[in-house]
Amino acid sequence: MKAILIAALVAAGAAHAQTSWKLATGYRVESFHTQNILQFGRDVDTATRGGLLIQVYPNNTLAKLADISTAVQQGKAEAGETIMTSMVKEMPLAGADSIPFVVTSYKDAQRLWKLQRPGLEKHFSERGLKLLYAVPWPPQGLHSNKPVRGPTDFRGTQMRTYNQTTLRIAEMLGAKPVDVAMVDVGKALAEGRMDNMITSALTGVENKVWGPIKYYYEINAWFPKNAVFVSNKAFDALKPEARAAVLKAAAEAEVRGWQASQALAASATEELRANGVKIERISPELDQEIKRMGEKFSREWIRSVGNEANDIFVPYYMPQ
Numbered sequence: 194m195k196a197i198l199i200a201a202l203v204a205a206g207a208a209h210a211q212t213s214w215k216l217a218t219g220y221r222v223e224s225f226h227t228q229n230i231l232q233f234g235r236d237v238d239t240a241t242r243g244g245l246l247i248q249v250y251p252n253n254t255l256a257k258l259a260d261i262s263t264a265v266q267q268g269k270a271e272a273g274e275t276i277m278t279s280m281v282k283e284m285p286l287a288g289a290d291s292i293p294f295v296v297t298s299y300k301d302a303q304r305l306w307k308l309q310r311p312g313l314e315k316h317f318s319e320r321g322l323k324l325l326y327a328v329p330w331p332p333q334g335l336h337s338n339k340p341v342r343g344p345t346d347f348r349g350t351q352m353r354t355y356n357q358t359t360l361r362i363a364e365m366l367g368a369k370p371v372d373v374a375m376v377d378v379g380k381a382l383a384e385g386r387m388d389n390m391i392t393s394a395l396t397g398v399e400n401k402v403w404g405p406i407k408y409y410y411e412i413n414a415w416f417p418k419n420a421v422f423v424s425n426k427a428f429d430a431l432k433p434e435a436r437a438a439v440l441k442a443a444a445e446a447e448v449r450g451w452q453a454s455q456a457l458a459a460s461a462t463e464e465l466r467a468n469g470v471k472i473e474r475i476s477p478e479l480d481q482e483i484k485r486m487g488e489k490f491s492r493e494w495i496r497s498v499g500n501e502a503n504d505i506f507v508p509y510y511m512p513q
């Protein structure tokens with residue numbers, strides 16, 4: 194297992210780390226999310242003068258993306274990062290950011306996060322976890338190997354999925370859902386295991402999808418977030434100053450991450466274009482159809498969450 198010792202260089206000359214945390218993530222080290230975590234770790238290292246070392250295990254090496262929260266609960270790692278929707282089965286509230294067409298800008302994504310956070314913190318804490326910060330992926334668009342004109346064009350195609358939302362959308366479109374981890378998208382395309390997917394332009398770029406993927410439609414369907422968290426046990430074992438240092442670095446990581454996400458949203462679409470992917474608009478017919486699906490998905494989600502959904506969406510739609 195390859196861990197990245199983020200503190201080693203920065204802390205040269207510092208006292209031996211007294212505490213070290215393993216932090217598991219399912220994404221590559223090059224991902225802006227992981228780079229942000231590495232900076233978070235360096236900031237913690239500096240602030241604690243080498244007192245807390247955070248070792249990052251990227252790329253599903255310590256636990257698979259969907260198992261990371263459980264791994265941290267079980268103490269296999271002190272900390273972790275996962276996409277919130279990987280936790281919807283046990284924590285439906287975590288799915289608020291993957292309801293299609295509720296949030297279509299970073300400003301609204303930020304508003305939703307402020308409303309979602311208190312309830313989520315409670316749920317994390319009931320599981321012995323402390324939510325440190327969350328950062329969104331750029332908006333989710335539609336990548337396809339063929340032009341997509343109407344909803345029937347998806348029938349029988351192999352649609353890559355990465356969470357409940359994408360799975361449900363594939364089902365509603367009559368496509369065959371294929372579960373492919375973000376890090377395996379390039380391989381799955383090369384092997385002809387997938388025809389289309391809903392994910393960010395950035396994920397397209399990181400997997401160099403051009404070639405098989407010929408079209409990208411900017412539908413801005415949702416802004417899913419990754420959450421970074423630690424076990425309460427590990428956090429509470431820190432001295433008060435170290436705890437404060439972690440929280441401060443986490444707050445900074447959140448701001449930095451949102452800025453990076455937004456900057457990458459624009460540049461990634463241009464990079465797809467530069468590599469020959471056609472950036473097109475979807476037809477009004479398809480637009481209407483997927484929005485209808487979005488509404489259906491919202492109703493299902495609200496039913497599964499119950500009252501807590503209102504705590505988020507009543508103020509979201511009716512800001513004071």
Ligand code: PCA
Nearest residue numbers: 330355375392393396417
């Ligand atoms: N990339 C990740 C999640 C959302 C995104 O933009 C993925 O495709 O798995």
